[in-house]
Amino acid sequence: MTVTSFWLAGRPAAGDEELTVTHPLDGRVIGTAAVPTPAQVEEAVAAADAVRAEAAALPLHVRAEALAHVSKRLAERAEEVARLITGENGKPLLWARGEVARAVSTFRFAAEETRRWSGSTQRLDTDPAATGRIAYITRVPKGPVLGISPFNFPLNLAAHKVAPAIAVGAPIVLKPAPATPLSALLLGELLAETDLPAGMFSVLPVPNERAGDLVEDPRLPIVSFTGSGPVGWTIRDRVPRKHVTLELGGNAAAVVLPDADLDHAAQRIALFSNYQAGQSCIAVQRVFVDRAVHDAFLSRLVAAVEGLVTGDPWDERTQVGPLVSEAAAERVQAWVDEAVAAGATVVTGGRRDGAAYAPTILADVPADAKVACEEVFGPVLMIRPVDGVDAAFAAVNDSAYGLQAGVFTRNLDIAFRAHRELQVGGVVIGDVPSYRADQMPYGGMKESGVGREGLRSAMADYTEEKVMILTGLPL
Structure with missing residues (x-):
């Protein structure tokens, strides 16, 4: 069986080990994924850090066109992707097809929000001391993102990490769930078809026991995690100075x-x-x-x-x-x-x-x-x-x-x-x-987590306000 490459700074790569993916119902082998070595993980993080300024400066149309391309290609390969999801996750084709359709929309929404992503102005001369001054306010990326996605929606919840990061010009390192890495690796394949710069994305199916090094790496100042509560809160406790978004459990x-x-x-x-x-x-x-x-x-x-x-x-x-x-x-x-x-x-x-x-x-x-x-x-x-x-x-x-x-x-x-x-x-x-x-704010209170997903909400979550004040204007 062909080994599926992982994505290292935008290019396919093979490691020293492999991860076998089996079907939950009957245990048959669905695929095999290459597992990155610690040195390759370091290379991916270093690449994300190195490209952060270039990524933040990418024109909006470049980001939007990359996201629209992924949406289009997912739609073209919808049945193939749905069967991949059913194979690795075990969810019925009915729901797998629905997940692909949602991912198509998630990337489309992200492309649309990117084209609307713009600064605002605020007149400051409401106070006499600020006569002739105006503020130009934008949102800039906080830095590269570590996205950790779960097994239950292996494509669309990965999309909710990746799409807003690209939309705001933030490099992303995605760690999919070890049980279901193949959908995320296919997503990497589609991203590699775009004009995004090298280092803008990596998809690394590392074992959970090695994820701690990624979580603690200071070059990844944002952690977006979807999964179990005990793991999520442990992440937040380990990196209190990072911006951590947690989409955790519920008993709805x-x-x-x-x-x-x-x-x-x-x-x-x-x-x-x-x-x-x-x-x-x-x-x-x-x-x-x-x-x-x-x-x-x-x-x-x-x-x-x-x-x-x-x-x-x-x-x-x-x-x-x-x-x-x-x-x-x-x-x-x-x-x-x-x-x-x-x-x-x-x-x-x-x-x-x-x-x-x-x-x-x-x-x-x-x-x-x-x-x-x-x-x-x-x-x-x-x-x-x-x-x-x-x-x-x-x-x-x-x-x-x-x-x-x-x-x-x-x-x-x-x-x-x-x-x-x-x-x-x-x-x-x-x-x-x-x-x-998928376009609405989504997240919980209490033990269900902190922060919100939904494209516009996640884009705001990955960024912070930056102000430029213009002086001496004839307002």
């Missing part, structure tokens, strides 16, 4: 109120508790239903969950495939078993087959069970009746996490109250918390 809640369309809510919650096999930080995990409609809703939810098509991710009809590994499925099973031992009831599901876990609904879950207070990251949801809006919102907020929440209601007053009171980074009215538009 959906609230179903009496005025909701119960059929619609059940279908949406069933699907988006289990899409990506629940391996999304905004997959529905906790469902709080007004007691007045709880029983009617539960019957609809059970029917919707049991109606999902599970199985082979290569099957066009499959909606729920395997988790990323058998070990991940075993952990989910252990958490469910623990909850059941503490008094929870399995309404449906609760079965494991290798790396696959059946879509599962739990009731009567104790508040301190892991499936209630931690991030399951698997196809499991818990449902609980609540008495009114006050109780529902209090239940949502009774969590260490605060990424997104969904509220099924037609009441505009309740919608604005949810936006004001729920301790989350985003509130979705009339739908599940799993909705994300």
Whole structure:
């Protein structure tokens, strides 16, 4: 099998070791990736540092055209890329194709935002001492970016690191997840087709145990990390003087109120508790239903969950495939078993087959069970009746996490109250918390992280304001 090169300062390279990528469902080999040596990692970081001034000075049209090229090429190779994602990640083709479409949009949005990336002016003669003075304000890169992307969206979450960096003229070193490096390496291939200068990007599939050297390297003053909370907060603690953006976990809640369309809510919650096999930080995990409609809703939810098509991710009809590994499925099973031992009831599901876990609904879950207070990251949801809006919102907020929440209601007053009171980074009215538009600000509160993604937001996050004052002007 051909070994896929990694990208070292914009050129393909081979290391001394290789990383074998296997399919989660059946273990067959999907591909092999070259692993950079420590000396090659040093070369990549040195190149990013050396090109930082040239990168910051790149004309906007050069950056925008590079980003538009990647968007165009991803669209042209969409089916190939989707099958690569399904191969290394195990997500069904249905969702892999959706991920590619989102990445196409992510790079397109970045190209559009780049062309709008401009300075502003501020008259200073509002004070007599500043007569004849005006300020020209721009945003400049803080420096090269270290992007660390996870396995669950191996293409689009890598895109959310790379695209805003290029947009603002910041070199980036991308470290993809070891389980799913191939999508990111293909992204490097498309970037290499552009006119970006050497050193502007590197894609380095280094093992996680070697990532600490990259995190601590002072030549990479920005760290953008998406992944588990313990790892993310450890990164922030290790480099307190760096600018660190963390997109971490969640245990996303959906609230179903009496005025909701119960059929619609059940279908949406069933699907988006289990899409990506629940391996999304905004997959529905906790469902709080007004007691007045709880029983009617539960019957609809059970029917919707049991109606999902599970199985082979290569099957066009499959909606729920395997988790990323058998070990991940075993952990989910252990958490469910623990909850059941503490008094929870399995309404449906609760079965494991290798790396696959059946879509599962739990009731009567104790508040301190892991499936209630931690991030399951698997196809499991818990449902609980609540008495009114006050109780529902209090239940949502009774969590260490605060990424997104969904509220099924037609009441505009309740919608604005949810936006004001729920301790989350985003509130979705009339739908599940799993909705994300790639151009919008996205991020969490509390243990769900710091900073925001979404192209314009990430571009601001990677930069800082710089002011030039012009003096003696006839304003």
